Amino acid sequence: MFNTIRAISKLVLVIAFLNVFAFSVYHVNNGGTKLGPLTKPLQSFSQFPKLVMGVFREIALPSRLIKANPSIEMVNKLDYDLYGLHAHFEDQEWKIDLRNFKDDQLVHQWSLNKSNYNNSTGTLFSHSEPIAPILLANKNLILNNHETKNLYRLDADSKVLWHNKDYQYHHSISLAADGNVWGCTRKLVSLKNNLRYWDNHITKVDIETGKTLSHQSISEILIENGMEYLIHGFGNEVYEQGTDPLHHNEIEPVLQDGPYWKKGDLFLSFRHRSMIILYRPSTNKVIRLIHGPFINAHDVDIQSDSTITVFNNNISSLANLTIEDKNFGQADELSDMLSDLNVHAGVVEYNFADTTFRDVHAEHFAAQKIFTPTQGLHEFISNGDLFVENYKAGLIYIFNEQGLVFKSYANKVSEGGVEPPHWTRIYESIDFTN
Numbered sequence: 109m110f111n112t113i114r115a116i117s118k119l120v121l122v123i124a125f126l127n128v129f130a131f132s133v134y135h136v137n138n139g140g141t142k143l144g145p146l147t148k149p150l151q152s153f154s155q156f157p158k159l160v161m162g163v164f165r166e167i168a169l170p171s172r173l174i175k176a177n178p179s180i181e182m183v184n185k186l187d188y189d190l191y192g193l194h195a196h197f198e199d200q201e202w203k204i205d206l207r208n209f210k211d212d213q214l215v216h217q218w219s220l221n222k223s224n225y226n227n228s229t230g231t232l233f234s235h236s237e238p239i240a241p242i243l244l245a246n247k248n249l250i251l252n253n254h255e256t257k258n259l260y261r262l263d264a265d266s267k268v269l270w271h272n273k274d275y276q277y278h279h280s281i282s283l284a285a286d287g288n289v290w291g292c293t294r295k296l297v298s299l300k301n302n303l304r305y306w307d308n309h310i311t312k313v314d315i316e317t318g319k320t321l322s323h324q325s326i327s328e329i330l331i332e333n334g335m336e337y338l339i340h341g342f343g344n345e346v347y348e349q350g351t352d353p354l355h356h357n358e359i360e361p362v363l364q365d366g367p368y369w370k371k372g373d374l375f376l377s378f379r380h381r382s383m384i385i386l387y388r389p390s391t392n393k394v395i396r397l398i399h400g401p402f403i404n405a406h407d408v409d410i411q412s413d414s415t416i417t418v419f420n421n422n423i424s425s426l427a428n429l430t431i432e433d434k435n436f437g438q439a440d441e442l443s444d445m446l447s448d449l450n451v452h453a454g455v456v457e458y459n460f461a462d463t464t465f466r467d468v469h470a471e472h473f474a475a476q477k478i479f480t481p482t483q484g485l486h487e488f489i490s491n492g493d494l495f496v497e498n499y500k501a502g503l504i505y506i507f508n509e510q511g512l513v514f515k516s517y518a519n520k521v522s523e524g525g526v527e528p529p530h531w532t533r534i535y536e537s538i539d540f541t542n
Contacts, residue, residue: 172197172235173525174502176517183515186210186506190489194532195220195238195251196519204241204249206538209506209514215538218249219266224258226273231255240280240531242289247540250289250315252277254530259291261318270318275311279357280407280531285372288321289313290359297327305339308356310374310389322389326356326376329387333394338381355380357406366413368460369395375416377408380425384408384418384458400465402456403449406484407531414461417468417488419496420454423481452479455486455494469494472507476515485531495534502526 190209195202202220207213222233236253243249247264259272259281275293282290293309308326313319330338339353360375369386373395376385382405384398402420411417424446455468472478473496483499489506493513496505506514518529 172237172527174500174528176502176521176524176526178524180503181515182517183512184209185513188491189537190495190506191215191535191538192504192518192532193241193243193535194518195241195530196527197234197237200234202238202253204238204251206243209504209516216247216264218262218264220251220253220260220262224260224268224271225253226257226271228273229256229276237530240282240533242281242283242533243535243538245540250281252281252291254278259289259313259318261315272313272318272320274320275309275323277311280359282359282361283315284312284361285363288315290361290374292356292359293323294356305351305353306355308354310356310359310376324389326354329392329394332392335394335397338383353380354378358408360408360410360416362410368414375408375410377406377418379404379406379421384416396460398458400456400458401467404481405456407486409487411457411488415457415459417455417457417486419484419486420456421481421484422449422451422453422479424449450479450481452477453484453498455496469507472505472512476505476512478503478505483528483531485529487534489534490536495532497529497532499528502528504529504532 186209188210191206192209193204193206195204197203200222204218204220206215206217208215220238225233225236227233231253233253236256236258238251239254241249241251248269249262250260251262252259255276255278257273257276259277261269263269275291276295277291277293279292281292284290289312291311291313293311294306295309296304297307298304309323310326311323312321314321327336327339330336341353355378356376357379358375358377360377362369362371362373362375365371370388370390372388372390374387374389376387377383378385382399382403384405386395386398387393388395400418402418402422404421404423404425405418406421407419409417452473454470454473457466457468459465478496478498478501480498480500483497485495485497485499487495489495491508493506493508496507497503497518498505502517502519504514504516504518505512517526518532519527
């Protein structure tokens with residue numbers, strides 16, 4: 109009898125300990141800090157299984173490859189130089205190539221290895237792609253590892269000149285009007301009312317020293333402009349750690365004054381709100397809030413002194429029908445009205461003067477069946493041609509009024525697979541100072 113009671117007591121103690129431990133892990137992984145010095149050790153311990161699985165994924169998937177389509181016909185009618193700067197994973201390093209699309213000539217290559225990599229977010233090095241690297245005149249390079257606390261400046265020989273590990277960088281980086289660097293960053297926050305979500309930030313870094321100059325919460329910007337309602341509503345639970353209501357994906361700096369904006373203003377793109385904001389950091393004011401015929405969009409560009417363009421992913425957030433739902437109620441009229449969703453992407457132009465929208469080269473997007481649920485990029489060249497990056501298919505294109513000028517995989521095809529592009533930065537001319 110005594111042995112039975114002792115066994116039950118031990119079982120109760122074990123269950124109690126497991127409950128306390130489970131609560132503690134839940135607490136620290138949701139931003140809690142009440143456990144003091146135990147907080148970080150518990151976070152690290154709880155991430156160990158994820159790290160082990162990550163090692164196995166590293167072995168099985170050395171890079172994020174997609175299946176190449178051997179029937180796709182490549183096109184190259186370029187009669188002008190156009191340089192692309194983008195990254196791919198090779199030999200356990202990130203290689204950043206500067207190539208001339210006209211003749212596929214490699215102009216320069218940089219390498220980023222794991223020796224300096226800060227793995228505090230748990231993202232595998234091989235899956236932390238540098239997005240939209242920035243080329244400087246002296247062959248220096250600014251780049252970040254996606255979804256990690258790693259922002260670097262490399263010299264022409266790939267030596268790390270500085271390394272900013274202050275915040276979790278994601279998506280693109282941009283040159284500010286004052287010559288410094290803007291980056292999209294984010295942080296998981298918990299609120300007193302037991303809510304949690306990813307708060308996005310805009311972060312400016314000194315281009316010479318790598319020191320953080322400013323770090324502004326987008327939630328605070330919205331709250332101070334009376335737009336806190338944009339934080340709530342549908343939460344887009346796409347991450348296991350928390351909801352991501354805004355999903356900021358680009359900062360497009362204004363480099364000169366215009367009738368509708370000032371030098372130093374920022375265009376901010378938010379996928380999960382299908383929204384563009386024109387924001388003025390100097391006064392902390394939202395100048396214009398733009399919604400329109402673009403859905404889950406990326407990549408906002410300034411096209412003229414009165415127009416901007418947006419890459420329209422045109423992907424619905426509504427749930428997909430399953431096999432079990434095949435007899436679910438029909439909605440024929442709605443189906444006809446929403447028939448272009450999830451079919452092809454596009455570029456939408458917004459005019460500040462009359463607040464109108466128009467599709468740009470929609471016929472080419474349809475003909476080439478360009479569609480990518482995530483990522484996506486566009487940029488107009490000075491001659492009017494349009495550069496487009498299709499992440500899902502791994503392809504890049506150039507269009508003009510006459511038709512398709514260029515079509516190619518962004519990276520080399522190997523054994524039937526190809527790595528998707530990671531926000532290619534294009535340059536019309538290269539003029540290195542040394």
